[in-house]
Amino acid sequence: MTVLITGANRGIGQEMLRQYQSAGTEVIGTSRTGDAPYLPLDVTDEAAHRDLATRLDAKPLSLLVCNAGVYLDKGMRFDDYTIDTFEQSFAVHVTGVFLTIRNLLPNLQMHDGAKIAIISSQMASDTRAPGGSYAYRASKAAALNLGRNMAQDLKGLGIAVGIYHPGWVQTDMGGNSAEITPAEAAAGLRARFDALDLKTTGCFETWDGRAHPF
Secondary structure, rough: OOOOOOOOOOOOHHHHHHHHOOOEEEEEEOOOOOOOOOOOOOOOOOOHHHHHHHHHHOOOOEEEEOOOOOOOOOOOHHOOOOHHHHHHHHHHHHHHHHHHHHEEEEEEEEOOOOOEEEEOOOOOOOOOOOOOOOOHHHHHHHHHHHHHHHHHHHHHOEEEEEEEOOOEEEOOOOOOOEEEOHHHHHHHHHHHHHHOOOOOEEEEEEEEOOOOOO
């Protein structure tokens, strides 16, 4: 079993990587800068995706976790938004996820029963619309839609796709007043990934196993 996690140099991604390593699972982490021990991957750069695929060569992957994310408009006022705020958010959360999956699909196909996990957010759901964070909410909603459609297209290849809300986590993004620790979020997400199969492909679930409304 080999797991690859994007954006594994901080927060939930880093904790997931640590837990997989502690369990004896081979795990590969990426970061934008590629500082050791992470492999370089700027998810918005198509050439970087090709370089990663070349580096991995014919290595089978059992699980791909699309975790890289940004929250550029946290606390941003209405008049502060720019085109760049939206473009960067969608480049990471939507285009970046698509490119990651497309370029590593051959590696996933080498492992029978491979899985893809997309880290979205409860803020992607149209049932939670308190206002604000427009770029983050819209791009995470698009990531949810992308994952749901990919689940249908990849089912024939035997690859299951799940979309997940990691919880409100005590990270740089979530803040110190968040509800759960990175360790709790990572452990819950790992359990969700283990449970994912072709029967549940396309699911949108919380870190603790509850079905989340779309």
